[in-house]
Amino acid sequence: MKLSHSICFLLLLTLSCASSSALAQDENPQNFVNCINLHSIDISELVYTQQHSNFTQTLLSSINNLRFPKPDTPRPLAIVTPVSESQIQSVIYCSKEQNLEMRIRSGGHSFEGLSYVSALPFVVLDLVKFKNxxxxxxxxxxxxxxxxxxxxxxxxxxxxxxxxxxxxxxxxxxxxxxxxxxxxxxxxxxxxxxxxxxxxxxxxxxxxxxxxxxxxxxxxxxxxxxxxxxxxxxxxxxxxxxxxxVPEIVTVFRVSRTLEQNLTTIFHKFQSVAPKLPKELDIRADIQSILSNASLRADNRTITIGFDSLYLGRANSMFSAVEEYFPELGLVREDCVEVNWLQAMMHFTNLEFSTPPEILLNSTVLPRPAFKSRNDVVQVPIPVQGLEGLWEKMYQIAPQQATLQFTSYGGRMDEIAESALPFPFRAGSLYELNMFVQTETDEAERVEWIRGLGTYLTPYVSQNPRSAYVNYVDLWLGTNNLNGTTSYEQASKWGKRYFRNNFDRLVKIKSVVDPCNFFRHEQSIPVISAGKISLCDP
Structure with a gap:
């Protein structure tokens, strides 16, 4: 792009801010296509409208929550997969010029589909080709x-x-x-x-x-x-x-325990000990209900918990650390497997150690279920009575259809100030609790179950505000207004839960760097207007 063309193009981008907050008046994708073809070189083969033979394949290529690919789910007017910065500039300009929302997709892992779904006419800017x-x-x-x-x-x-x-x-x-x-x-x-x-x-x-x-x-x-x-x-x-x-050799283990193996006592101890382990050692836990012949229940149901661990060192040292801090787990030396770091990362993706690492280049290697999730941060261990009630909630869903994930903090996380980054969960947070339920069948019933699970957990999780992690986005916490502006008070209902006191700083920064609120979605950071007339006003 020549310098003079670039300067004029950036001026057009700036002036087009005036229309960026309005509803699309024309939902004809061809107008958008004509615009980006006019302003970008060699982009036509990178644009997929709904009439394109590869549109559906491109849209579905990185959707990781199959709760969204349904006939009634809004689809973008176009998907663009640029290969250069100038092509991205064109997509931004033409989205403004055509009054379209622009959603940005990286891996398509948004739990609520925010990178590829919108209630307003929209296009998707897919960064799939930016793999340098x-x-x-x-x-x-x-x-x-x-x-x-x-x-x-x-x-x-x-x-x-x-x-x-x-x-x-x-x-x-x-x-x-x-x-x-x-x-x-x-x-x-x-x-x-x-x-x-x-x-x-x-x-x-x-x-x-x-x-x-x-x-x-x-x-x-x-x-x-x-x-x-x-x-x-x-x-x-x-x-x-x-x-x-990282050491040339690291160590992992994966063990499971059931209620019949004293799971409740083990997990109650895990809550408080996991954040205090040596920094080199991390243990996470997944809980499900399963069928088991060892169950004492008439329906053969029990609760199982899987412990996954990484230690940045050799197996003997890992085993000694677990024995010292968490003997209740009953780990044996044979559970500890020495591998290299890359093999360990494959292991946590549920791949075999012997799998060629090239499989990591396959973005479709993992299952893509349909699910609804919720998320909480826990600051005080859930008491035994609370855990027993939690197990009863798990029995209400068919075996292996719901999972609770417990991700412990501590170590280096405790040493970084809450304000160092927008992510606020540092010292004082024991672990994060993620709840997933699969919704391929009985969707309405299962969605209500996970809503009720969140209600049950209310006394046991963080308060004032009840916190959640933004990467497990949950629209039940609240959303921006579909049209017009969103007040600070309204956005705080979810913003404070994700970012605590850091939310205020995020709002101030957003209001300065994107005052026309071009980059937006249902839970994007809102802009607080000073009430003055500007190019942003329609």
Whole structure:
């Protein structure tokens, strides 16, 4: 793009802010297509309208919650899969020019479909082709594209070094763009904090089409994109991350216990001990109801809990640490398996140790269920009576159709200030409780069950506000108004739950960097207007 053309183009982007808050007047996708063809070179083959033969395949390619691909789910007028920054600028400009909402998709892992569903006429900007990975051995850093999945990130790191890793999430098919935007945690958070804690720079395109790095955007803006949730502050196309040291050999274990094996006592102890383990050791837990011949119930149901663990060291040291801090688990040395770091990351994606690592490049390798989720943060251990009531709630759903996930904090997480990033759950938070129920069948009944489960847990989880993690987005907490502005008070109903006191700072930053509220969705950070007439007014 020539310099003069670029300057004029950015001016058009800025002036088009006036129409960005209005409803689309024309839902003909061809007008949008004509616009981006006019303003971008070689983009026509990257645009999929509903009439395109590959539209449905492209839309479904990274939808990870099959609760949304239904006949009555709103579909985008077009999906664009750009390969360059200038093409993204064109999509932003033409979305404004045509009064369309623009949703940004990285891995399509939004639990409420916010990256590919909207009640208003919209287009999807899909970053699937932004998969760059540029490693700097001297600084042990890497620039990585937002279109990479976690699995692709781990695979690329493993190709470069067997003593470097990165503290991102467990599931290989999650896109890093959304993962980093909400903070992002995995099995090394107790040693190294969140993924976002280890981001050193970023490349972002704002609502006016400007391409900004950390220095250009400033520290407030850079703070907001590392945990303030995706889709509010711009299109982050790449991130510079600091890789972290890992031993050549790490150790994992995966063991399960049932009610008949004293599960309640074991888990009650786990709640308080897991955050106090050595930083090198992380243990998470998943709970389900299952059928078992060992059950004492007439229906053969029992509760099982699976413990998954990573230790940054050898097996003997791991075993000694568990014996010292958590003997109730009954771990034996044979449960501990020594592997390299990349194999451990594959293990937590439920892949066999012997699986060729190239499988991490397959973004469709994992199941994609239909589900509804809820999320809470726990600050005080749930008492035994509360746990027993929780098990009874689990018996109300068919076996293996609901899962409770317990992710412990502590370690490095306790050492970072609550205000360091928008993600606020540091010291004082024991663990995060994620609730999932599959909805392929009996959807209405199961959705009501998980609503009731949230009600049951109210006395046992964080209060004032009752907190939740933005990467497990839940529209039951509240939403922005479909049309017009949303008040601070209204948005606080969910904003304070995700970000606590950091929400106020996020709102101030949003109001400065995107005053026309172009980047928006049902739970995007709102803009607080000063009441003055501006280009944003329709």
């Amino acid at each position: 990975f540029s490693f700097d051995a001297a600084t042990e850093t890497a620039w990585i594209g937002s279109g990479l999945t976690i699995g692709e990130l781990y695979y690329n790191i493993g190709k470069q070094s067997n003593v470097l890793g990165f503290p991102a999430g467990l599931w290989a098919n999650v896109g890093i763009g959304g993962h980093f935007s909400g903070g992002g945690y995995g099995m090394m958070k107790r040693k190294y904090g969140l993924a976002a804690d280890n981001v050193e720079d970023a490349c972002l395109i704002d609502a006016n089409g400007r391409i900004l790095d950390r220095k250009a955007m400033g520290e407030d803006w850079f703070w907001a994109i590392r945990g303030g949730g995706g889709g509010s502050f711009g299109v982050v196309i790449s991130w510079k991350v600091k890789l972290v040291p």
